[in-house]
Amino acid sequence: MAVLIVVVPVLSYYLMELMTHNPFEIPFQLQLLGWLFCYLLTGLLFFFTGRMNLALILMQLFIAVLGTVNYFVLQFRQSPILPWDIASAGTALSVADHFSFQFTARLGGILFAWLIMLLLSVKVSVRMKGQWKKRAAGLGLTAALSVLYVLCLQSDSIMNALDVYEMPFTQDYTYEQNGFFVSFLVNTKYLKVDKPEEYSPERAEEILENADNDSSEKSGSEETGNEEAGNRAASGSSSSAAVSARPLSRSFSSSFVSRDEDMPNIIVVMNEAFSDLSVIGDFQASEDYMPFFRSLYGSENTISGNVFVSVLGGNTANTEFEFLTGDTMAFLPTGSIPYQQFISDELPALPELLREYGYTTTALHPYNSNGWRRDSVYPLLGFDDFLYNGTFHYQKRLRGYITDEAAFQEIIRTYEEKDEEGPFFSFLVTMQNHGGYAKEWNGFERTITVSGREDDELSRINAYLTLLKVTDDAFRDLISYYEAVDEKTIILMFGDHQPNVETGFLEELYGKDYDELTPEELALRYQTPFVLWANYDIEEAENVDISANYLSTLLMDAAGLPKSAYQNFLSELREKLPVITANFAIDADGNFYSSSEYDQLADVLEDYEIIQYYHLFDNEHRKNEIFLSSD
Numbered sequence: 001m002a003v004l005i006v007v008v009p010v011l012s013y014y015l016m017e018l019m020t021h022n023p024f025e026i027p028f029q030l031q032l033l034g035w036l037f038c039y040l041l042t043g044l045l046f047f048f049t050g051r052m053n054l055a056l057i058l059m060q061l062f063i064a065v066l067g068t069v070n071y072f073v074l075q076f077r078q079s080p081i082l083p084w085d086i087a088s089a090g091t092a093l094s095v096a097d098h099f100s101f102q103f104t105a106r107l108g109g110i111l112f113a114w115l116i117m118l119l120l121s122v123k124v125s126v127r128m129k130g131q132w133k134k135r136a137a138g139l140g141l142t143a144a145l146s147v148l149y150v151l152c153l154q155s156d157s158i159m160n161a162l163d164v165y166e167m168p169f170t171q172d173y174t175y176e177q178n179g180f181f182v183s184f185l186v187n188t189k190y191l192k193v194d195k196p197e198e199y200s201p202e203r204a205e206e207i208l209e210n211a212d213n214d215s216s217e218k219s220g221s222e223e224t225g226n227e228e229a230g231n232r233a234a235s236g237s238s239s240s241a242a243v244s245a246r247p248l249s250r251s252f253s254s255s256f257v258s259r260d261e262d263m264p265n266i267i268v269v270m271n272e273a274f275s276d277l278s279v280i281g282d283f284q285a286s287e288d289y290m291p292f293f294r295s296l297y298g299s300e301n302t303i304s305g306n307v308f309v310s311v312l313g314g315n316t317a318n319t320e321f322e323f324l325t326g327d328t329m330a331f332l333p334t335g336s337i338p339y340q341q342f343i344s345d346e347l348p349a350l351p352e353l354l355r356e357y358g359y360t361t362t363a364l365h366p367y368n369s370n371g372w373r374r375d376s377v378y379p380l381l382g383f384d385d386f387l388y389n390g391t392f393h394y395q396k397r398l399r400g401y402i403t404d405e406a407a408f409q410e411i412i413r414t415y416e417e418k419d420e421e422g423p424f425f426s427f428l429v430t431m432q433n434h435g436g437y438a439k440e441w442n443g444f445e446r447t448i449t450v451s452g453r454e455d456d457e458l459s460r461i462n463a464y465l466t467l468l469k470v471t472d473d474a475f476r477d478l479i480s481y482y483e484a485v486d487e488k489t490i491i492l493m494f495g496d497h498q499p500n501v502e503t504g505f506l507e508e509l510y511g512k513d514y515d516e517l518t519p520e521e522l523a524l525r526y527q528t529p530f531v532l533w534a535n536y537d538i539e540e541a542e543n544v545d546i547s548a549n550y551l552s553t554l555l556m557d558a559a560g561l562p563k564s565a566y567q568n569f570l571s572e573l574r575e576k577l578p579v580i581t582a583n584f585a586i587d588a589d590g591n592f593y594s595s596s597e598y599d600q601l602a603d604v605l606e607d608y609e610i611i612q613y614y615h616l617f618d619n620e621h622r623k624n625e626i627f628l629s630s631d
Contacts (some may be wrong), residue, residue, distance in 0.1 A: 004124050008056050008117055009038035013179075016067035016109050020074055021176045029162055030178050033153075035095035037181040038063065040146045040261075047139035051326035064114050070180065070471065071107060080311070082177045082335040083188045096367070109345075113501055131528045154181065171335070173515060190333035195615065196609045201621035204614035208626050209605045263357060264488035264534070264559050264599050265410060265424040270320060271404070271465070272472060273313075273433040274495030275528040278304070281509030284451035289468040292476040296531045298542045305544030305556060307551060310582035312525050313435065313500035317372035318582075320429060322548040324381055326348045326570050327612045329582035330595065331607075338616070339372045343380055345619050348627035350552045351425065352382025353564055356628050359425040360384055362414055366392055366402035375404045383427070398470065399441045401431040405474040412481055431525040433471060435500055437463035450505070461501045467598060479533060488536045491560050494551065495528030518592040523584050532558055545586070547579045566627050 013034045017023030045055035070081045128135050152158050165177035175183045297304045309319045319341045351361040362385045369375040369388035378386045394406035409557040411426050418424045437460035448465040450458050482489045553567045580585035585593045
């Protein structure tokens with residue numbers, strides 16, 4: 001049975017890869033690296049336990065479980081397991097019961113083959129009983145080889161020599177090209193955030209001071225300059241073939257309110273999976289799924305357009321992070337979650353800035369308070385209060401989640417109970433439209449369907465469209481309430497990311513297979529709509545393209561509130577680069593850059609990266625007042 005020692009690790013590698021793709025399409029040298037991982041793992045277990053049969057069994061169980069979990073994770077979010085997912089496992093498990101997972105005959109056959117191998121492995125009789133010194137030496141040597149193996153996969157020169165495919169934008173395809181173990185270990189190099197080459201605290205402060213001075217000079221010139229230099233949206237439109245940027249020119253400066261004036265109440269709704277998939281391609285639905293939201297496009301006292309985000313189908317907290325802080329995921333490790341990895345001390349952000357202006361700051365999320373560590377992070381960002389599912393007064397539910405209607409009612413309740421002496425800032429992250437669209441729920445009927453298709457063929461997209469209409473109705477009621485409120489109020493609603501729906505449906509919209517999409521076409525999956533509405537006179541704009549990191553700066557402009565030095569810097573940067581995400585950027589001329597081409601934007605991005613490092617990581621030297629002062 002000694003042949004099993006050689007064969008079982010190799011077969012385990014192929015069985016795991018076979019769960020999600022054809023492993024024989026992986027370049028052979030990378031297949032060998034996959035074999036080596038399984039051999040090293042077996043060796044570590046053998047020298048640790050002293051029994052080869054136990055080592056083979058444990059190795060197979062580990063890889064089988066890992067492969068099965070990865071199979072279901074791909075179904076859940078269309079992206080494989082990544083190194084940083086370990087930190088967010090609890091959040092994922094909390095919503096897992098809302099999803100419908102498909103157990104296929106192929107998966108069953110693979111697991112059955114593994115069961116046979118496990119039974120055969122029991123008969124392997126190689127042992128090192130009592131040979132402690134040899135086992136310790138073997139364990140040390142195998143551990144050293146394992147470390148060397150991982151370090152080699154961190155080397156760019158070795159990866160290039162082995163032709164390792166690396167495209168963080170499309171992790172599912174990366175794993176298909178390299179295999180699971182190679183891709184996973186290559187990704188670990190992104191766990192570390194390197195200090196920018198030209199970084200120093202003094203340099204960051206100098207950049208921010210210059211941005212503040214430039215803003216003051218520009219503000220003065222705009223007040224006496226041509227009124228036609230006001231806020232306009234450049235002409236152009238998105239198509240299903242590519243994305244284009246229509247930046248909103250920076251003005252609003254003459255409309256700043258003083259701290260002695262009435263500052264507007266500000267309500268921000270980051271709506272779960274709220275998007276319009278027709279940006280990818282036209283399709284007919286049985287009825288309009290967002291009629292009220294669309295009616296606000298181009299309407300009075302409204303700014304509308306598209307938000308480009310860094311995530312797809314999940315990792316909501318990253319869009320939230322970009323909006324609240326002004327930082328971008330473009331400078332952070334692929335797939336990282338700043339709430340979980342980088343924020344453990346007070347961080348000056350939008351809530352704290354507004355609190356400095358006298359706002360009461362309340363965060364609301366109708367689900368578990370500890371998801372993405374919000375209960376720990378929100379106070380560090382400047383929120384006075386955090387309401388979650390257990391503290392909501394309104395508990396109406398749909399598919400097990402508190403509805404948007406109930407969440408909006410909770411906003412109104414907190415507004416009506418607020419301190420009358422100061423303005424009100426409310427930030428809501430909704431849950432109603434969360435994934436799990438294929439699952440059947442009592443009390444939920446798919447009332448909107450894609451025309452010409454059977455419901456069971458597109459159950460996920462039909463459920464999703466129905467949920468959007470429920471949100472649209474609730475948002476109409478929220479706007480109606482504040483139309484009748486005397487206090488100045490601004491409401492901003494945008495989507496955190498697009499949903500995971502049937503790949504076949506998306507391919508119909510694109511008119512081609514998903515794996516044939518260009519980066520420009522795939523970028524359409526990272527686009528959600530936004531509307532900023534006020535119950536008083538503000539400058540209107542439509543067709544505005546903007547990324548999430550700039551959106552709070554736009555909000556400050558629309559509200560006429562003085563911006564921090566950091567926000568002034570972001571306003572200037574947005575004129576040159578209106579879209580910057582973890583995956584792509586679009587400059588003011590509409591030129592598209594994938595993340596692998598960011599070196600071409602070095603002159604534009606260098607200062608931003610320096611400031612972000614200073615803001616997010618250099619707690620020892622950071623002067624918080626720079627990010628909070630409007631002087």
